[in-house]
Amino acid sequence: MTSVQSSTRLPCGNRVLDLAQTHVMGILNVTPDSFSDGGQYSQLDAALRHAEAMVLAGATLIDVGGESTRPGARAVSPLEELERVAPIVERINRELDVIISVDTSTPAVMREAARLGAGLINDVRSLRREGALDAAAA
Numbered sequence: 001m002t003s004v005q006s007s008t009r010l011p012c013g014n015r016v017l018d019l020a021q022t023h024v025m026g027i028l029n030v031t032p033d034s035f036s037d038g039g040q041y042s043q044l045d046a047a048l049r050h051a052e053a054m055v056l057a058g059a060t061l062i063d064v065g066g067e068s069t070r071p072g073a074r075a076v077s078p079l080e081e082l083e084r085v086a087p088i089v090e091r092i093n094r095e096l097d098v099i100i101s102v103d104t105s106t107p108a109v110m111r112e113a114a115r116l117g118a119g120l121i122n123d124v125r126s127l128r129r130e131g132a133l134d135a136a137a138a
Helices: 044-056 078-095 107-116 132-137
Strands: 009-012 015-018 025-029 061-065 099-103 120-122
Touching (some): 061 120, 078 099, 078 107, 107 120
Parallel strands (some): 099 120
């Protein structure tokens, strides 16, 4: 592999993202109060079916979110967010050939999602919460 080729490949957990290709990211909100899908995927089986459908439609990345960022949304505890995100990250990692991104600003969720197979972190707060930068870099 030449240096140009190696610079276009980004390790993402147990998979590699080829940056020389165009990618489609499917969004999977596993919150009961999602503003984009009305909470349709807060149950594990429904979430997995939706992830499968997005992959079949061409998604090469799935972004899993467990806390709504809509204006006025109720904040959730790290444990509640983790209980929403962890099971689906684990199942997607085990059952689908896709890169998993986790949409979170919570360091504990970042660490556990990475342990379960998430290869990217999508943080709307730009890793500004205490401990987030360290969790993302680990």
